[in-house]
Amino acid sequence: MDRNGLQRTFGIVVRGVREQRQLSQEELADLAGLHRTYISLLERGQRNPSLDVMSRIAAALDTTPSAILLAVEKNGGKRS
Amino acid sequence: MDRNGLQRTFGIVVRGVREQRQLSQEELADLAGLHRTYISLLERGQRNPSLDVMSRIAAALDTTPSAILLAVEKNGGKRS
Numbered sequence: 346m347d348r349n350g351l352q353r354t355f356g357i358v359v360r361g362v363r364e365q366r367q368l369s370q371e372e373l374a375d376l377a378g379l380h381r382t383y384i385s386l387l388e389r390g391q392r393n394p395s396l397d398v399m400s401r402i403a404a405a406l407d408t409t410p411s412a413i414l415l416a417v418e419k420n421g422g423k424r425s
Numbered sequence: 426m427d428r429n430g431l432q433r434t435f436g437i438v439v440r441g442v443r444e445q446r447q448l449s450q451e452e453l454a455d456l457a458g459l460h461r462t463y464i465s466l467l468e469r470g471q472r473n474p475s476l477d478v479m480s481r482i483a484a485a486l487d488t489t490p491s492a493i494l495l496a497v498e499k500n501g502g503k504r505s
Contacts (some may be wrong), residue, residue: 348477355476395473396435397428397441398495409498414491 353390354421358413362406376405399414433446433470438467442486456485460487 363373370388374381378401386392394402395404399410406413426478443453450468454461458481466472467482478492486493 349481351476353478392476393477395475396431396479397473399476400428400431409494411491411494411498414489414494418489418491 348393349390350421351417352392352393353413354417355388355394355413356392357383359402359406361387361407362413362416363388373402373405377401387393397412428473430501432473432499435474435493436470436472437470438496438500439466439482439486441498442488442493443468446486449485453482453485457481469480469488 363370368376370384371381373379374384377384377398379398383392387394387398396410399413403410403413443450448456450464451461453459454464457464457478459478463472467474467478476490479493483490483493
């Protein structure tokens with residue numbers, strides 16, 4: 346998966362978990378200490394999140410960074 | 426784990442896997458398309474790597490980003 350494909354899949358996975366949790370983008374942003382605009386761009390695959398951001402988002406979604414990345418890998422395979 | 430603890434643990438895990446693979450920092454840098462100085466700072470917990478960088482490093486180490494983060498979480502627990 347190239348960088349853009351990876352970012353897109355990451356965004357799709359985050360959106361899916363957020364919706365499972367019945368959180369709005371704004372609620373997730375507040376819980377993670379990020380801006381709602383950042384969450385919106387991230388979910389559309391337009392951000393390359395850092396380890397720190399992944400950790401904040403995972404904690405806010407009551408999951409772990411590794412679980413999110415495992416779902417990303419299952420939805421798109423390893424970076425080739 | 427706070428941000429610095431997370432970065433430190435990430436660096437320790439990457440160094441451990443790199444040494445298992447018997448790669449130098451320079452060899453890992455070349456395989457991942459990164460600078461040796463970046464690898465050095467990362468392994469010392471002084472960089473907050475992006476999804477793209479994690480993916481490059483994981484591919485160079487013949488592993489996955491989720492496996493690296495799982496090891497990070499096991500070595501330090503979730504961000505609190």
